[in-house]
Amino acid sequence: MSSAPESSPPPRPRRSASVLLAEVARATQRLADAGVPSPRFDAEELAAYVHGTDRTRLHTVPDADFDARYWEAVARREAREPLQHITGRAFFRYLELKVGPGVFVPRPETESVVGWAIDAVRAMDVAEPLIVDLCTGSGAIALALAQEVPRATVHGVELDERALEWARRNASDNAEGSRVTLHQGDALTALPELSGQVDLVISNPPYIPLSEWEHVAPEARDHDPQMALFSGEDGLDVIRGLERTAHRLLRHGGMVVIEHADTQGGLVPWLFTEDGGWADAADHPDLNNRPRFATARRVAR
Known part of the structure; x- marks a missing residue:
């Protein structure tokens, strides 16, 4: 008697992007539309500044900790205020x-x-x-x-x-x-x-x-x-x-x-x-x- 084929494990559910990373993607597009030369970098740097972290750890910011002041910073950069004036560094x-x-x-x-x-x-x-x-x-x-x-x-x-x-x-x-x-x-x-x-x-x-x-x-x-x-x-x-x-x-x-x-x-x-x-x-x-x-x-x- 042949054995039943082994069933493959169910696929793991995809981990959804955090709220912050989704907002960074939106901000990147806004900055690109405004003609900012490095929209992705600037969107990430502003997110890191507002949330008190660095760009490599944005994915660790809990969804509940998203700070809406991020959009104030993005609006200033969208108006072509220097990134360094916004972050102060x-x-x-x-x-x-x-x-x-x-x-x-x-x-x-x-x-x-x-x-x-x-x-x-x-x-x-x-x-x-x-x-x-x-x-x-x-x-x-x-x-x-x-x-x-x-x-x-x-x-x-x-x-x-x-x-x-x-x-x-x-x-x-x-x-x-x-x-x-x-x-x-x-x-x-x-x-x-x-x-x-x-x-x-x-x-x-x-x-x-x-x-x-x-x-x-x-x-x-x-x-x-x-x-x-x-x-x-x-x-x-x-x-x-x-x-x-x-x-x-x-x-x-x-x-x-x-x-x-x-x-x-x-x-x-x-x-x-x-x-x-x-x-x-x-x-x-x-x-x-x-x-x-x-x-x-x-x-x-």
Whole structure:
């Protein structure tokens, strides 16, 4: 007698998506329709912020704990308010920084600029490097350099008092802030007491041409400080001044690194001429292979 065939186990019921994940999906579509560049990421980051968790643990939020204030945050982002202004925080390399109205929000592309600077300083035969960050804004660059080059002394210069307050806040919140000295002042006349002593000058200055105003993303145009964005008809007015400041501050053999727009690739290195006391002027790409920053080495004029 043949045995009866074994019956297969009943299929497991599918686990339904949590309320929060379903709302994140709806929010993603709303943000995409509003033209937000990274709708899924932003929808998840807002959900994590409102619910006091991180993006990888959104699925653990109980349905009963869904907070309707999430939709208030989504509406603000839908209106193109910067994500970082809503959450009050920005991540830059290994730092979490406080940001908000009155200060330029640090961008991911600047991380590659800082990475180059860190490698350059480490390659120098200098026990305790002296670094100057011009147009420091939130202090992101200065604090990252202090964190990743532990024996460095870093000076950050910022003209705008509101931005400088954010930098001071970030310096006080991070252990490496004790090795960052912040100064209010014009980057073009900064720190005469350090002339000829600095190993590295770095800057993410304003570099957007005034003619490009209407093409700038609303997150930047409507929320970042105007003085942190625009710099004359070709966008290079401040960088021209920084070339002179960097030459004054740097010791012989010291390096300068300056961020610029991807459309200015090839233009900025030409400002660092041999006649002006520079060598090895070059452009470098960011992680998306777009020209992003220029570097040069100071030599005797």
